[in-house]
Amino acid sequence: MSEKKAYTQAFQTGKYNKASGLLGKYDNVRRFWEDQVTAIFLRSALNDLIERKKKRLERIRILDLGCGIGDGYDLIMGVTTNDPGIYDTIVNAVTDEMLKEYVGIDINENLVQQALDYYDNHPKLRFEVADIAQGMIPGILDQESPFDFYFTSFGTLSHFTNEQCIKIVADICGHAPEHAIFMGDWLGRYSVEWQDLWHHPADQEHFMDYRMSYIYPEEERTTADVAAFPLKLVCRKEVESIIESASKKAGVAIKPLVYFDRSIFIGRHLDTGDYNQNCPKLRGPVNALFEKYVRTDLENLLVDYVPRPGFDHLNNFFDSFFMSFNALVKYTMGLLGDHDCHNGKLKCIPDILPYYPKPLQEAMETMRRVIESVGWLDWGDVRANLIESVLGFALRKLEMELQPGTGVGHGLVGIFEIKK
Numbered sequence: 001m002s003e004k005k006a007y008t009q010a011f012q013t014g015k016y017n018k019a020s021g022l023l024g025k026y027d028n029v030r031r032f033w034e035d036q037v038t039a040i041f042l043r044s045a046l047n048d049l050i051e052r053k054k055k056r057l058e059r060i061r062i063l064d065l066g067c068g069i070g071d072g073y074d075l076i077m078g079v080t081t082n083d084p085g086i087y088d089t090i091v092n093a094v095t096d097e098m099l100k101e102y103v104g105i106d107i108n109e110n111l112v113q114q115a116l117d118y119y120d121n122h123p124k125l126r127f128e129v130a131d132i133a134q135g136m137i138p139g140i141l142d143q144e145s146p147f148d149f150y151f152t153s154f155g156t157l158s159h160f161t162n163e164q165c166i167k168i169v170a171d172i173c174g175h176a177p178e179h180a181i182f183m184g185d186w187l188g189r190y191s192v193e194w195q196d197l198w199h200h201p202a203d204q205e206h207f208m209d210y211r212m213s214y215i216y217p218e219e220e221r222t223t224a225d226v227a228a229f230p231l232k233l234v235c236r237k238e239v240e241s242i243i244e245s246a247s248k249k250a251g252v253a254i255k256p257l258v259y260f261d262r263s264i265f266i267g268r269h270l271d272t273g274d275y276n277q278n279c280p281k282l283r284g285p286v287n288a289l290f291e292k293y294v295r296t297d298l299e300n301l302l303v304d305y306v307p308r309p310g311f312d313h314l315n316n317f318f319d320s321f322f323m324s325f326n327a328l329v330k331y332t333m334g335l336l337g338d339h340d341c342h343n344g345k346l347k348c349i350p351d352i353l354p355y356y357p358k359p360l361q362e363a364m365e366t367m368r369r370v371i372e373s374v375g376w377l378d379w380g381d382v383r384a385n386l387i388e389s390v391l392g393f394a395l396r397k398l399e400m401e402l403q404p405g406t407g408v409g410h411g412l413v414g415i416f417e418i419k420k
Helices: 002-011 028-055 071-077 109-118 162-175 192-199 236-250 282-288 312-337 357-372 382-402
Strands: 060-066 099-106 127-129 150-151 179-188 206-211 229-234 253-262 413-420
Touching: 028 071, 028 179, 028 253, 028 282, 028 382, 028 413, 060 071, 060 382, 071 099, 071 150, 099 109, 162 179, 162 236, 192 206, 229 236, 236 253, 236 382, 236 413, 282 382, 312 357, 312 382, 357 382
Parallel strands: 060 099, 060 150, 099 127, 150 179, 179 229
Antiparallel strands: 179 413, 206 229, 253 413
């Protein structure tokens, strides 16, 4: 009976649940693509901030606006130092030693409680319930010391109107020290995921009815009672206007460091088709690229982009974008097909054409070198465990280098320097 009780207790902890990176909120794409892309773009600014704090013998304070269950903490702590060497063990930009305090605020009491439960043993983390819709001064930040890094993530600022965003950013500027970093995250206005919504006037705010249908299995999406809530879609010009107005309101200089589009190729609503019935279902096969001992049918990564009439500039971008991705996938398929497993050599190497975009040429060359280097291994599943994951990272790098930072991805992110 004691043995049965022990196994029952173990089961009830939830630790016996089978984990998979193919589905769920924390799938492989979220962990190895989306979060990593944000971390890579943030790396330079955060490292510069850390270096300044070290020279002053000071630690860093971080404020996470719309923290949810604390995913932003994991995101920030996953940012690496600039160009970490392969010998290095500790590569985090923000170490426990450098962190003075991380404060997360969110309007949802249940999410804050979950964050408290999850991080209850971490003395430098604090989570509080607060509504930032009407700004943070007076009220939320009055009793707080200045933070060094203020940030939102996962589309938080899309919950608010432009005027509310201006007040939020202006309050951050007023509260910040002489030098700080701010990262703002919105939903991109012209993602291929919601191509049906492109027709709304660009000079007017537009809130979409956002459905989290992707959390349901495909067969349940049409029958499940999925609640919808408004989220604002923005383009870069709209964000630039918000930042300019906030700067004037606060009387503080805000310098844009970088804008980037996150999740053009792998947004969650590509697979649902809720806002574009012609969406290529890519998140599933990309998840499979990163899953060990799972071989991906690479044909499922190929995209036949369907344009929307009347939007030539967007159609031209997406057509060229997906053609580059298709070229990399087809090149990899060609290499795999021509690889001689007996002698570990390629019978014929497909041409890399000189008029291909440079990022595409580099990605193709990477795949050739990897397949030649590891294809001869005869233990494990070298394709599933090594080659496909490198293809996933090559596709990720291609997305990062071809994106224009204008609002054509699931998320549009801006990183800014605040100077007084």
